[in-house]
Amino acid sequence: MNLSDRLKKIDKSKLSDKVYEELKDLLIAGQVTPGERFSLRGLADSTGTSSMPVREAVGRLVAEHALEVLPNRAIRVPLMTKSRFLELRTIRISLEGLAISKAAINRSAAELKKMGEYEQLFELERQKQDPDGKTAVKFNKNLHFAIYRASNMPALVKMIESLWLQIGPVLNYDLAINTDRLTNREAQIHHKNMISAIRKKDPNAAEAALVSDLMSASELILKKNVLADE
Known part of the structure; x- marks a missing residue:
């Protein structure tokens, strides 16, 4: 038996999935910015893979409106218009x-504990004299998705992930560069209200706290005129 008969073939689909998950996490966690450009070669070098799995992963993200391919074949994080x-x-x-x-209804004690841990990490970062916006972004994302996964509705969580892929960069980019969203305590207050309602198993109060969180963050972004022209 020669060497080629003994080696297992590499599952290229798994490699593509891995690249996809890494790029998805960057987008959702606000580690890339609206308008930022990449190349297939650059992404392949960064992930230590060939261009094929990167191309497949980018294709999936383009289909989800999380990335776009420009006429010069560059890959870009889409700009966000006000209407969108x-x-x-x-x-x-x-x-x-x-x-x-x-x-709020389905969460377990372990899930509630994990939410509290992420909320505390966010608050500890916020309290620093010079808070790191990108670190806060990660904790904010982890908190929200710890809550959403506790719904025990995986199909719903996938839909929310798709939305965050599209809107995450502008939401999280703004949080990363504007520390006033950290220092004014508004996000922290909403987070505490969300977890308090979940602890009490009060779905109406939990939803109201979340809506307040989303509305306050979005209104700050609208006021800063960081969105693209129509």
Whole structure:
């Protein structure tokens, strides 16, 4: 038996899935910015893979409107217009509101504890003299998705992930560069209200706290004129 007969073939689909998950996490966690450009070669070098799995992963993200391919074949994080931002906000309120209301009913003690840990990490970062916005972004994302997963509705969580892929960069980019969203304590207050309602298993209060969180964050972004022209 020669060497080629003994080696297992590499499952390229799994490699593509891994690249997809890494790129997805960057987008959702606000580690890339609206308008930022990449190349297939650059992404392949960064992930230590060939261009094929990167191309497949990018294709999936383009289909989900999380990335776009420009005429010069560069890959870009899409810019966000005001009308699309408002449309996505409306959808998020509906889907994420459903998720947190279900989480308030279905959450386990372990899931509630994990939410509290992320809320505390966010608050500890916020209290620093010079808070790191990107670190706060990660804790904010982890808190929200710990809540959504506690809904025990995996299909709903996938829908929310798709929304965050599209809107995450502008929401989280703003949080990363504007520390006033950290220092004014508004996000922290909403987070505490969300967890308090979930602890009490009060779905209506939990949903109301989430809507307040989404609305306050989005209104700050609208006021800063960081969105693209129509």
